[in-house]
Amino acid sequence: xxxxxxxxxxxxxxxxxxxxKYTKQQADSLGVAGWCMNTRDDTxxxxxxxxxxxxxxxxxxxxKTGSPSSRISKAIFSPLRTIDTPVYTNFAIRx
Numbered sequence: 001x002x003x004x005x006x007x008x009x010x011x012x013x014x015x016x017x018x019x020x021k022y023t024k025q026q027a028d029s030l031g032v033a034g035w036c037m038n039t040r041d042d043t044x045x046x047x048x049x050x051x052x053x054x055x056x057x058x059x060x061x062x063x064k065t066g067s068p069s070s071r072i073s074k075a076i077f078s079p080l081r082t083i084d085t086p087v088y089t090n091f092a093i094r095x
Contacts, residue, residue, distance in 0.1 A: 004052050004080045005034075005087060009045040010062055012073035019044050020093045022067035030054045033088035037095065049088050055080065 010019070015038050023036050032054050036046030048058050055063070063075040 001051060003049060003083050003086060004055055005047060005049045005083050006055050006059070006080050007045070007047050008059070008062055008075060008080040009039075009043050010066070010072055010075045011043050013068075013069075013071040014044045014066065015042050017067050017069035017082075019070050021065045022070075023062070024091050024093055025093035026061050026065075027058060030058055032058050033086065035088065035092045035094050037093070044095075047088075049083070050088065052080065060063055 014076070020036050020038065024027050027034065027048065030050070032048050032050035034046055036050040039045055059075070059077055060087055063072065066072045
């Protein structure tokens with residue numbers, strides 16, 4: 001089964017609202033790996049890795065749902081890249 005990797009950045013009210021915690025929970029429930037972190041520009045960015053359909057669901061969640069108190073104005077995603085070997089073993093919150 002092919003694995004894919006996608007970078008993302010989410011804009012809006014996404015810091016101080018447990019966005020990273022909920023992102024990890026969603027990633028774990030979908031079985032995708034990768035990471036996320038807060039940026040100095042008050043965004044959250046990261047990478048997601050996994051099956052194409054699972055990444056699609058994760059992208060939809062990042063763009064439309066987020067954490068309960070977040071207000072997402074937009075989400076930007078890189079084109080999907082096919083990878084031969086997994087880069088990540090789980091989903092992590094980076095600080």
